[in-house]
Amino acid sequence: METNGPDTRGNEKCTVLFGIDFDGASHEVGRGVPPIGEQSWGRYSARCGVPRYLDMLDDLDIRVTFFIPGYDAERHPDLVAEIARRGHEVAAHGYLHEAWDLSVDEESELLERTDKILTDILGEPVLGWRSPSGRKTSNTLAKLKDLGYIYDSSEKDADAPYVITDQAGGSMLEIPNNTYSLDDFPFYKFSYTPPSEVRDQWRYELDTSVAGSGYFLLTIHPRGGWGSGTPSRANIIRDLFTYAKESDKVRFMRMKDYAQQHRVAVD
Amino acid sequence: MTTLEWPGEKKACLCVSVNFDAEALDLLATQEDRLYGRYGYGRYGATTGLAGLLRTFEECGITATFFVCGSDAERHPGAIESIQRGGHEIAGRGLDLRTDWESSEQELDAIGAGSSILESLTGRRPLGYRAARDGFTAHTLNHLITLGYAYDSSFQDDDFPYVFAPDGDKQGGDRTLVEVPQSHVLQDALAFSARHSDERVFKTWLEEAEAMYEYGTLIPLTLHLRGDVGVSRPARLRRLREFLNRVTGFGSVDIMNGEQLCAMVQHAGLAPEPDPLASHRGTLNASLYRGDLAVSNSAFRMV
Numbered sequence: 001m002e003t004n005g006p007d008t009r010g011n012e013k014c015t016v017l018f019g020i021d022f023d024g025a026s027h028e029v030g031r032g033v034p035p036i037g038e039q040s041w042g043r044y045s046a047r048c049g050v051p052r053y054l055d056m057l058d059d060l061d062i063r064v065t066f067f068i069p070g071y072d073a074e075r076h077p078d079l080v081a082e083i084a085r086r087g088h089e090v091a092a093h094g095y096l097h098e099a100w101d102l103s104v105d106e107e108s109e110l111l112e113r114t115d116k117i118l119t120d121i122l123g124e125p126v127l128g129w130r131s132p133s134g135r136k137t138s139n140t141l142a143k144l145k146d147l148g149y150i151y152d153s154s155e156k157d158a159d160a161p162y163v164i165t166d167q168a169g170g171s172m173l174e175i176p177n178n179t180y181s182l183d184d185f186p187f188y189k190f191s192y193t194p195p196s197e198v199r200d201q202w203r204y205e206l207d208t209s210v211a212g213s214g215y216f217l218l219t220i221h222p223r224g225g226w227g228s229g230t231p232s233r234a235n236i237i238r239d240l241f242t243y244a245k246e247s248d249k250v251r252f253m254r255m256k257d258y259a260q261q262h263r264v265a266v267d
Numbered sequence: 268m269t270t271l272e273w274p275g276e277k278k279a280c281l282c283v284s285v286n287f288d289a290e291a292l293d294l295l296a297t298q299e300d301r302l303y304g305r306y307g308y309g310r311y312g313a314t315t316g317l318a319g320l321l322r323t324f325e326e327c328g329i330t331a332t333f334f335v336c337g338s339d340a341e342r343h344p345g346a347i348e349s350i351q352r353g354g355h356e357i358a359g360r361g362l363d364l365r366t367d368w369e370s371s372e373q374e375l376d377a378i379g380a381g382s383s384i385l386e387s388l389t390g391r392r393p394l395g396y397r398a399a400r401d402g403f404t405a406h407t408l409n410h411l412i413t414l415g416y417a418y419d420s421s422f423q424d425d426d427f428p429y430v431f432a433p434d435g436d437k438q439g440g441d442r443t444l445v446e447v448p449q450s451h452v453l454q455d456a457l458a459f460s461a462r463h464s465d466e467r468v469f470k471t472w473l474e475e476a477e478a479m480y481e482y483g484t485l486i487p488l489t490l491h492l493r494g495d496v497g498v499s500r501p502a503r504l505r506r507l508r509e510f511l512n513r514v515t516g517f518g519s520v521d522i523m524n525g526e527q528l529c530a531m532v533q534h535a536g537l538a539p540e541p542d543p544l545a546s547h548r549g550t551l552n553a554s555l556y557r558g559d560l561a562v563s564n565s566a567f568r569m570v
Contacts, residue, residue, distance in 0.1 A: 029547050032556035036422065036543050037403020041451065043424035043543065052482075075546055096550070099560045133560070188451075189561065192458045194471040224423045225451045231426075231478030232452065232471075 013251040014210040015258060016244055017175065017217045018064040019130065019153065020053060021093055024072035024223070030096030041225030046076045049222025049229020054086050056234065060241050065255040067093035067130045067153075070114030077121045084122050089254040091128035091153075092118060099133035108143050115147050127256040130154055134179065141166035151175050151259035153217075160215040161262065173259045175217065181205065183219045184233065189226035199236035203243060210249050271427045271535060278519035279479060281486045282447065282528055283511075284358075284420065285320070286397065286456075287335040288491055289313040290342055291364040312492030313343045316499025320492065321353045323504050327511040332356040332525035334397040334420075337381035338363040340388055347388045356526050357385055358395035359416065366402035375410045382414055395447070395525040397421050405544055408433035408444055418445035418529035422543075426484035428532045432539035443539045445529045447487070450475065454489040455503075456496040469506045473513060480517045485528075 025035035025042040033039050050066075057064060066083050068090055073080045084090050095110040102110070111129070118126045129144055131154035141152060145166060152164065153175040164174035180186055182205060187193040202218060209216035220237060221227035228234060244250045253261075273280050289309035290302055297306045324331055333350050335357055340347050350357060362377040362384075378396065385393050396411050398421040408431060411419055419431075425448045432443050451457070452475040458468040472488070479486045490507075491497030498507050514520060523531065544551070 025547060029550050030554060031558065031560060032551065032554040033558075034403075034405055034544060034551055035547060036405070037398050037407070038400060038421065038423060039403075040422040040424035040448075040543065043422075047424060048426050071550070096554070100557065185561075190461075192461045192463060192468075192471065194467055195474050196470075230450065230452055230475065231482050231484065232475040235478045235481070 013249055014206075014214045014216055016206070016241075016250055016252045017215075017255050017258060018062070018241075018252065019177070019217065019219045019255070020050075020064060020066045021130070021132075021219060021221050022050065022066055022068040022072050023093075023097060023221045023227070024069070024076065026069040026071040026095075026097045027223070029071065030098060041223045041227065042072075044224030044227070044229050045072070045222045046079055049224070049227065049234070050079060050083070052229060052234050053222050053237075054083065054088075056238050057088070058086065060238065060245065062241060062245075062252045063087045063089070063254050064252070065089040065091055065128065067091050067128075068118065069093045069097045069132065070095040070110075070117040071097075073114075073117050073121060080118070080121050089128070089256050090118055090122055090126065091130065091255065092126050093130050094132035097132040099135070101135055102137065104137050104139045107137050107140060111140075111143050111147060127151065128153060128175075128259065130177070138167055141172060142168045142170060145170045145172060150263060151255060153177055153255060159213040161258070173262055175255055175259065177217050177219055179219065182217060184221060184228040185226055188228070188233065195232045195236045198233075199239050202236075202240050206240070206244060206250075210247065271532065271537070273483070273521050274531060275521065276519075277521040278483050279486055279517070280521040280523055280528070281329075281488065281514055282523055282525065283324070283329050283331040283488045283490065284397070284449075284525060285331055285333045285490045285492055286360065287313070287333055287339050287346075288360075288364065288493060288497075289339045291336050291339045292493070294338075295364060308493045308495040311494030312497055312499050313339065313346050316492055316494060316497070317346050317349065319501060319504050320490075320499045321349060321355075323508050323511070324355070325353065327508060327515065329511060329522060330354055330356075330524050330527070332358050332395060332420075334358045334360040334395070335385065336360040336362060336364050336399070337384035340384050344388055347385075351389055356395065356524050357389050357393060358397065358420075358525055359385060359393040360397055361399060361402065364399040364402070366399055368404075371404065371406040371410070374404055374406060375413065378407075378410050379414050394418060394529060395420055405548075408542070409435040409442075412442045412444055416444065417533070418447055418525060420447040420449060420525055422446050422448045423451050424448055426479075426482065428485060428528055430532060430537045430539045431543070432541065434542040434545055441539075445532045447525050447528050448485070449487050449489050450479075453487060455498050456491050459496040465503055465506055469510055472510055476510075476514050477517075480514075480520065486514060486520070
């Protein structure tokens, strides 16, 4: 197939990919910050945020992708299994949410470690990875390919998925994201924007994708603090997806299903 | 998710707390002989702002908790007296909002000194504690138990109060502490620090309070007394009054302050949870301290 990515022309529906970055206490512990007092926001993910989203997604009848750091999965294996049992995809997201540059060797070891933690819990292979903070090495994709992954969701350089090639000449699907516009973190960590205004912005983004690229990827974090686990910020996701479901031009997919569907373009 | 039934079959519970944070906060940036001009916002709250805030609480039927550090309490004994006269709780906030302790003993001493000053002014030991920003350490929970505290209100990790059983030096007995968590959304200082209009801040609060009511959670509102990032200026008090009346008007909202919530949780007999650092100590000891990476990101410095 002569294409550099999935051909969205002629697609009747816009694909909505919803990524929930679990980001529990790993986010603080990895930076050497004890997850206590005001820094306890990561604890909210397992205690309240993830259960809230699981119930909401059941109500909406939508299956999505959870990116989970290995360290958090070690501490909450039952919840990770429950996420999978409810029909969602579990994908990898670093070990201690490493938001700093790693050497090739360090990175390889951490990718293997998290992959083993998740596959031991799930009893099936993990197929996708998202870099915590978007950092990669020149070796990342080849290592993921070795581990059997079929997609990466870390790049910021396109509006729609495309085939990405690693230095060894292998290829996989790239499912790009944007952490300035389509992520909860900038709005709630830096600008403290009222949730209803964030909802309206994302609705505008969705409408633009439906009319244009045919692809809409949103990322949230079910933690407290700057995350979207807490009530009003969770409810705008419910509002947004209720709105999306009213359209016959939108379909929700887990990222691995999307990647599998487009594997022909990769292999 | 911790589940707790609100008394009287109420659907949700409003808990209002005020971080007094007067000159002690300004003194983190300047010295005693320079508390003028730009360093007067703390004094504004303790002198000018307090009366209006207490009147607002009275009008809205709110019994609140005021977290006051020892040095501010010593500077403003009259304020402490009027807060008490209003029926509100005075709770601990350490000695002076400083957190540059070199040992856990220094932290213990500071929290203890703050408690003693409050006790000498109010006639009772404080039951509740809220750490200054970044002032919660691996030892704090144990210090609080040692000093006779019954609850902490520094975490932001749950929709409901719960109970800790901290790891400690096993002095015998059941060492537990109630946690009354705060919400990151329902706070004045962060949003006002980002220079939002008052209208936008209160819009955010109302959206969160309405959603919390839907889920039947604790509705924990954290206020500051100060004239810069706090709520005690007249125009903000007008909006606060409107907000509190909206929340209490949701229909089935209980109102409790920290010590009332603590007593309720103790009575509910929840199973204590393990020390929050129990499963993290080894990794923390092996981790390099990197601080808040997002803030030091060069892309954000550019804008």
